[in-house]
Amino acid sequence: MYKKTILLVDDEPNTRRGITKTLESWSEGRFSILSAENGREALDYAKQYRIHLLVTDISMPEMDGLELLRSLKAEQQSLVAVVLSAYSEFDYAQEALRLGVVNYLLKPASKRMLIEAVEEALQIEEERTKVKTITRIADARLMDVQEKTLAAGPVKQAMHYIDQHIEHPLSLKEVAEHVHLNPNYFSMLFKEQANMTFSEYVTRARLQEAKSLLIKTNLSIEEVAERVGYSTSKYFIKIFKEFEGITPSKYKKVK
Template sequence: MHSKTILIVDDEPRTRLGLQKNLNAWANGNYHVLTASNGEEAIGIMTNQRVHILITDIQMPEITGLELLQIAKEQDIHPVIIVISAYSEFKYAQEALRLGVINYLLKPISKKALIEAVEDAVQTVEKQERAGMIEKVVDKKLVTADTQNSTNPEAIREAIEYINQNLKNELSQKEVADHVHLNPSYLSVLFKEHVKFTFSEYVTRRRIQRAKELLISTNLPIYDIAEESGYKTPKYFIKIFKELEGMTPSAYRKNNNERAF
């Protein structure tokens, strides 16, 4: 897991370096704490790398803090934002909130207030990343099936629960039918009618969703992910994954890992 980046933007060297010193002591190496002396420099940094938390002064020459936030928004750059200012006028706070600021700190900033604001921002970053991961992993057709599951016959609900709990194992229709005390042919008809997938389609989609979760959230090698998702050989796993997702598991991992760190 790569460390995250905090960017401090302030035209006053003393304030800028004081904030950086306090945050470096707090971060203990877990965060990169960068600084910029003006809005233009800040945009340059945010264009070239992911900034997770932006701490910016409002009153700066040339590009103000609020203008910086507007430019970032227009360029589709969305860090979690903390604004600092020596000015307490409500109009600034109001505009800052409109631009997505989560905290508004007045100078002089106490170390306690700074750390509390940054810890809140870290929690916000983590929530956003979890939401982003869920969105990327989720199979919308499975979500639809899950939404309707509560109205399914009990045998189908039990079958789905059994499948979900045994994805790693070899799953046959007969095994699941035996578990829910149904004839395999009848289970097949019932499953298609209520879940809108064939038995094998549902199992495949569930396994690939499990694989996507592991690809994004772990560093496990493809071989292990194939096994954890119920595939005996990586070659067959890669083939099925590519059919469903349009890319190999390795490409999927690379594309999605670039998003967050």
């Protein structure tokens, strides 16, 4: 599993070193800790790495913390942020909250307060990531069909069988035999109850599993294709692009 990245931004060298040391000690190698001395340098990091948590000072030369947050938001960076500030003015805090900051700490913050704020922010980031992942993976039509199809019966049994054997060829004849129905009757019944053909259901189920593997694993496109029942990656890529509008490799790179 890759490490999540925490980026600290503070123009005061001693503060930056102290907080970095605190975070590295707390992290025990679980997270990558980066530090930048201003907003410009932080933006450069954001272009090179996926930043999961930003811990930033407000008052900095060249680009302050709020400007940095606005720039990251404009670039659609889906990170969470904790703000450090020597200022307690309401306007600062209010603007920070509008920009999605999950905690606002006044300097000097104790190690305990800093770590608690970081842990809380990472929990929020984890939950947001889960929701985003589910949203990206889920095929709305497939989910609707699975929810609305009768709780019991041959079509529901067939769906379960397909989902459990997604890596296999899965012919209509094979699945019909599994639920003890004539293939022609099974095909008609499936389309009537699922409001989609057997073939479309199998394709959507394969692609939903493929999206999950692309996001959650480091498997190659060829390996993903094989895991979801496609004999060639070329055909898998063609079908994926037809349904998703982009290739599997580009889908995998989307943050």
